Amino acid sequence: MSLSVVSRSTVGRRPSATQPRASAWVLAGVVLTAACGCSGARTKPTEEIVEIETIERLPAEEPAAAAAATATGQQPASTDTKPIASQPATPATPATPVVPVAPVAPAAAPIAEEKVTLGDPTLTAGIPGSGKVTVEQVETWLGDPRNHAVLNPLLPLGLAQGAAQISGLDKNPLTRAKVELGRQLYFDTRLSADSTVSCASCHDPASGYTAHTPTGVGIGGQKGGRNSPVSFNRILSAAQFWDGRADSLEAQAVGPIANPIEMGFTHEGVVERLRGIPAYRRQFDKVFGELTIDRIGQAIAAFERVLVTAPSPYDVGEEWRRLQSLDADDLADDPELARRHSAAKVAAAAQPLSESAARGREIFFGTKGNCSACHVGANLADEKFHNIGIGMDRPEPDPGRFAVSKDTKDTGAFKTPTVRNVALTGPYMHDGSIATLEEVVEWYDKGGHANPFLSEKVKPLKLSAEEKADLVAFMQACTGPTPTVETGRLPE
Ligand code: HEC
Numbered sequence: 243m244s245l246s247v248v249s250r251s252t253v254g255r256r257p258s259a260t261q262p263r264a265s266a267w268v269l270a271g272v273v274l275t276a277a278c279g280c281s282g283a284r285t286k287p288t289e290e291i292v293e294i295e296t297i298e299r300l301p302a303e304e305p306a307a308a309a310a311a312t313a314t315g316q317q318p319a320s321t322d323t324k325p326i327a328s329q330p331a332t333p334a335t336p337a338t339p340v341v342p343v344a345p346v347a348p349a350a351a352p353i354a355e356e357k358v359t360l361g362d363p364t365l366t367a368g369i370p371g372s373g374k375v376t377v378e379q380v381e382t383w384l385g386d387p388r389n390h391a392v393l394n395p396l397l398p399l400g401l402a403q404g405a406a407q408i409s410g411l412d413k414n415p416l417t418r419a420k421v422e423l424g425r426q427l428y429f430d431t432r433l434s435a436d437s438t439v440s441c442a443s444c445h446d447p448a449s450g451y452t453a454h455t456p457t458g459v460g461i462g463g464q465k466g467g468r469n470s471p472v473s474f475n476r477i478l479s480a481a482q483f484w485d486g487r488a489d490s491l492e493a494q495a496v497g498p499i500a501n502p503i504e505m506g507f508t509h510e511g512v513v514e515r516l517r518g519i520p521a522y523r524r525q526f527d528k529v530f531g532e533l534t535i536d537r538i539g540q541a542i543a544a545f546e547r548v549l550v551t552a553p554s555p556y557d558v559g560e561e562w563r564r565l566q567s568l569d570a571d572d573l574a575d576d577p578e579l580a581r582r583h584s585a586a587k588v589a590a591a592a593q594p595l596s597e598s599a600a601r602g603r604e605i606f607f608g609t610k611g612n613c614s615a616c617h618v619g620a621n622l623a624d625e626k627f628h629n630i631g632i633g634m635d636r637p638e639p640d641p642g643r644f645a646v647s648k649d650t651k652d653t654g655a656f657k658t659p660t661v662r663n664v665a666l667t668g669p670y671m672h673d674g675s676i677a678t679l680e681e682v683v684e685w686y687d688k689g690g691h692a693n694p695f696l697s698e699k700v701k702p703l704k705l706s707a708e709e710k711a712d713l714v715a716f717m718q719a720c721t722g723p724t725p726t727v728e729t730g731r732l733p734e
């Protein structure tokens with residue numbers, strides 16, 4: 243087993259009251275990369291589980307910073323990833339974006355920073371009021387400086403360990419005004435040529451941010467060739483699409499608008515149409531200083547970045563596993579840790595993992611199922627591309643990642659999708675060819691579908707009927723709520 247302890251000072255945390263006092267177990271940054279019983283640390287000796295244990299004792303309002311401090315065992319999604327949490331949060335240094343967003347009008351300049359935990363429903367509640375959004379309401383909204391403060395987003399429990407994966411905020415900082423503009427665009431069918439299709443048509447919050455059709459159905463009822471992936475937890479991914487061909491959420495967002503079988507419009511057409519809608523024109527002016535296709539992409543991306551999954555029974559259980567072995571001595575001189583400990587205890591009792599799900603967890607992360615060879619990290623997805631054999635029995639299989647990388651070994655390889663909320667998002671796989679989680683497990687149990695490019699991580703598993711059911715139960719326990727989002731309030 244390898245045990246590495248990362249000192250806080252290496253990530254530039256400010257010295258303050260949050261600095262741990264001398265204590266027996268300063269375990270911030272303990273990364274357990276293999277299972278064994280040799281640990282004097284507080285882990286289960288019998289686990290055959292590869293996972294990242296994060297034990298830290300920071301105030302609850304700083305989970306992202308804590309996760310950044312402990313995420314050194316994880317691969318950042320890209321080299322230009324700039325985890326916002328690693329910036330010292332000294333009040334004297336407001337987190338002004340390194341790359342300014344725009345030749346902004348002075349009024350739109352960031353005036354302050356606001357820390358907000360993603361999933362906070364006020365981010366997605368829409369401009370106050372009811373019915374269509376009026377120009378007057380927009381003026382009032384835009385006149386409030388708080389809506390232009392740069393948001394310093396913290397990730398909820400579960401996702402927090404992925405703070406180092408956060409990507410895109412340096413080039414496109416979040417503000418409430420920008421997120422709200424993106425929300426309107428996301429639900430507005432006027433982004434499609436005949437005003438019938440919005441992003442939500444294929445990534446509907448009411449359908450788990452996907453569509454329950456094998457492949458996307460766009461303008462004029464046309465069917466695409468691939469399944470609609472989920473549009474939440476995107477803040478943890480740089481490359482988008484099943485084949486990763488868009489290198490940012492911004493680049494992805496403008497694609498569907500001009501895709502003839504999705505929204506069937508043109509970039510010029512959509513810009514012109516939105517310029518003709520005063521409430522949109524006003525918001526783009528104030529937020530960006532201009533209305534262009536790139537700004538449309540930035541606003542939509544900002545909205546997507548606040549769509550995250552809240553803790554699932556799995557996450558609550560992991561938190562309790564990390565903390566349960568602390569004893570009274572450990573907690574005595576640390577009120578914050580004691581608070582976290584009791585909160586975790588209550589939460590784990592309120593949303594317990596069933597025995598079946600707990601067994602499924604061992605299979606998923608252990609050698610028996612080996613699922614975490616790819617479904618790993620905060621979002622249970624490695625952000626890499628693998629061929630598990632889906633669609634490879636067709637006469638002309640989808641080339642997948644090969645079309646982007648031109649590397650033969652990427653033939654039929656697709657980006658690992660998240661297992662978070664997967665119970666809500668069927669049908670499954672890039673072609674929507676598998677209807678249920680039970681059938682997904684059968685697919686893996688038989689070792690996928692043999693083909694020259696099959697990942698060597700996919701092998702027949704020989705699971706018993708009970709073990710298969712346990713895996714399904716575990717995946718169901720990875721279901722956590724997504725934020726309440728206003729879908730109806732759009733500009734008049
Ligand atoms: C007609 C259905 C349809 C519409 C409309 C649509 N999408 Fe998609 N979306 C898809 C499909 C299908 C894919 C996967 C395509 C691929 O990988 O080649 C996808 C991929 C994505 C992804 C990548 C997710 C990932 O994990 O890589 C995001 C994000 C996304 N869409 C957001 C949007 C936004 C924002 C809009 C509106 C501007 C939109 N989509 C409109 C069907 C649709």
Ligand code: HEC
Pocket residue numbers: 606611612613614615616617627628629630631632655656657658659660661664667669670671672673679682683686697699700713
């Ligand atoms: C070699 C890497 C790898 C391993 C190992 C692996 N997966 Fe996957 N998983 C993927 C990829 C890649 C896809 C998408 C494949 C495609 O569409 O062609 C996927 C798709 C899925 C899906 C469908 C998700 C969706 O939204 O469509 C589920 C569920 C799933 N895997 C669960 C599991 C389970 C359970 C295991 C362990 C038994 C497992 N995976 C092992 C890489 C892997």
